[in-house]
Amino acid sequence: MPKYSYTAKNLSGKVLQGELEAANENEARVRLRAQQLLPIKISSGGKSSANVGKNLGNSGFFAPKVKSKDLQIFTRQFATLINAGIPVVDALKILSEGLRPGLLREASSKVKTSIENGKRLADAMAGTRGVFDKLYVNMIQAGEEAGILDSILNRLAIYMEKSEKIKGQVKGAMVYPIVILIVAFIVIAGILVFIIPKFNEFYSSAGKAPPALTQFVVNLSDFMIHKWYIIIGVAIGLPILLVQYLETPEGRANFDAIVLKIPVIGEVALKSAVARLSRTLSTLLSSGVGLIEAIEIAGRTAGNGVIESILIRSKDSVTQGRSFSAPLGKEKIIPEMVVQMIAIGEQSGTMDIMLGKIADFYEDEVEASVKAMTSLIEPLMMVFLGGIIAVLVIAMYLPIFSMGDVIGGG
Numbered sequence: 001m002p003k004y005s006y007t008a009k010n011l012s013g014k015v016l017q018g019e020l021e022a023a024n025e026n027e028a029r030v031r032l033r034a035q036q037l038l039p040i041k042i043s044s045g046g047k048s049s050a051n052v053g054k055n056l057g058n059s060g061f062f063a064p065k066v067k068s069k070d071l072q073i074f075t076r077q078f079a080t081l082i083n084a085g086i087p088v089v090d091a092l093k094i095l096s097e098g099l100r101p102g103l104l105r106e107a108s109s110k111v112k113t114s115i116e117n118g119k120r121l122a123d124a125m126a127g128t129r130g131v132f133d134k135l136y137v138n139m140i141q142a143g144e145e146a147g148i149l150d151s152i153l154n155r156l157a158i159y160m161e162k163s164e165k166i167k168g169q170v171k172g173a174m175v176y177p178i179v180i181l182i183v184a185f186i187v188i189a190g191i192l193v194f195i196i197p198k199f200n201e202f203y204s205s206a207g208k209a210p211p212a213l214t215q216f217v218v219n220l221s222d223f224m225i226h227k228w229y230i231i232i233g234v235a236i237g238l239p240i241l242l243v244q245y246l247e248t249p250e251g252r253a254n255f256d257a258i259v260l261k262i263p264v265i266g267e268v269a270l271k272s273a274v275a276r277l278s279r280t281l282s283t284l285l286s287s288g289v290g291l292i293e294a295i296e297i298a299g300r301t302a303g304n305g306v307i308e309s310i311l312i313r314s315k316d317s318v319t320q321g322r323s324f325s326a327p328l329g330k331e332k333i334i335p336e337m338v339v340q341m342i343a344i345g346e347q348s349g350t351m352d353i354m355l356g357k358i359a360d361f362y363e364d365e366v367e368a369s370v371k372a373m374t375s376l377i378e379p380l381m382m383v384f385l386g387g388i389i390a391v392l393v394i395a396m397y398l399p400i401f402s403m404g405d406v407i408g409g410g
Contacts, residue, residue: 004028004044008037008118015040018118035120066104066131072160074104079153088149089115107131120144135280135297142288152287159283162359166272166366173268173370173377180381184388189224191392196221199396210399217395256305260333264376268369273304274338275362277311282355292318306333324351
């Protein structure tokens with residue numbers, strides 16, 4: 001949607017300047033009058049909030065970012081202040097003064113200044129980078145236009161709470177196996193560096209070639225002792241290269257597709273993506289955002305490239321006047337229950353309610369699947385670690401068994 005710069009007078013005669021989005025100049029004038037502003041000059045120009053939204057949060061891997069928990073608390077407090085009848089500018093002033101120094105505090109102050117200069121809250125938030133994403137901005141815009149900003153802020157806070165709960169469950173399930181792998185690497189490295197060489201000295205004095213498995217372990221031990229810098233270089237360089245690859249569109253798409261195909265983990269990832277997608281769409285639609293724009297926003301915040309591609313194809317279908325459920329039904333990855341409930345929602349005009357029920361169901365499913373995955377991973381990791389240590393122990397004792405056979409045969 002085009003963006004228009006304007007100069008206008010308020011009821012007290014003060015001249016204000018700012019920007020707003022509108023389909024055309026006439027609509028811009030109507031929006032200004034709705035804000036009790038008398039247009040003096042309106043001119044087109046500037047980037048639309050859609051383009052700004054694309055850049056939000058894309059400041060690089062090491063760029064400062066606002067913690068989701070901080071933004072959630074900010075939104076909840078903002079809703080409380082607005083509900084209490086405090087003007088937006090005063091509410092932002094109170095919030096920014098109570099925040100810790102950082103990106104969120106700077107953004108709050110910037111938004112407050114922009115509003116004082118005549119911008120709408122949504123337009124002011126769209127001008128920040130890495131703080132308020134497109135979903136946030138569009139919901140604020142819907143709340144302003146409908147006059148229910150406090151309700152929208154409450155919905156945003158609830159949405160972020162549930163979204164963080166799902167992400168926390170998935171991340172929590174991955175912490176245990178990662179810790180086990182790190183401990184396993186340390187234990188195995190300690191055995192190879194400090195214990196295996198002692199055994200090797202004993203075997204070398206016997207003057208007999210060790211078995212193949214023992215020789216392999218000895219060679220691995222020598223490599224870790226003398227070529228340790230290669231191992232450290234790979235351990236540091238590989239994750240950095242992987243992160244850089246995942247930041248590319250192709251890398252992210254390939255990674256997301258692979259994750260969905262991994263047994264157990266793929267099922268959890270899919271349920272998590274469906275829950276996030278349904279919750280986002282439900283929140284946007286119930287807040288007054290149009291279906292096409294809601295699908296576009298949900299795709300960008302889905303957290304999975306495969307789901308995003310599906311939503312892009314679905315949006316094209318809806319743009320051509322078809323139903324939303326029809327293209328989803330052609331996608332093998334989307335559960336049949338989801339398609340049927342969306343179809344019922346379309347027919348009954350209660351799609352936001354149906355999507356909310358889908359989100360509730362899959363959020364519970366994610367929690368149950370995470371618990372099941374954790375209970376499955378724990379014994380598998382213990383067997384994995386125990387198996388590697390058992391191989392090392394057998395490799396070291398094989399020569400002793402061979403010596404015993406020789407002595408017994410003699």
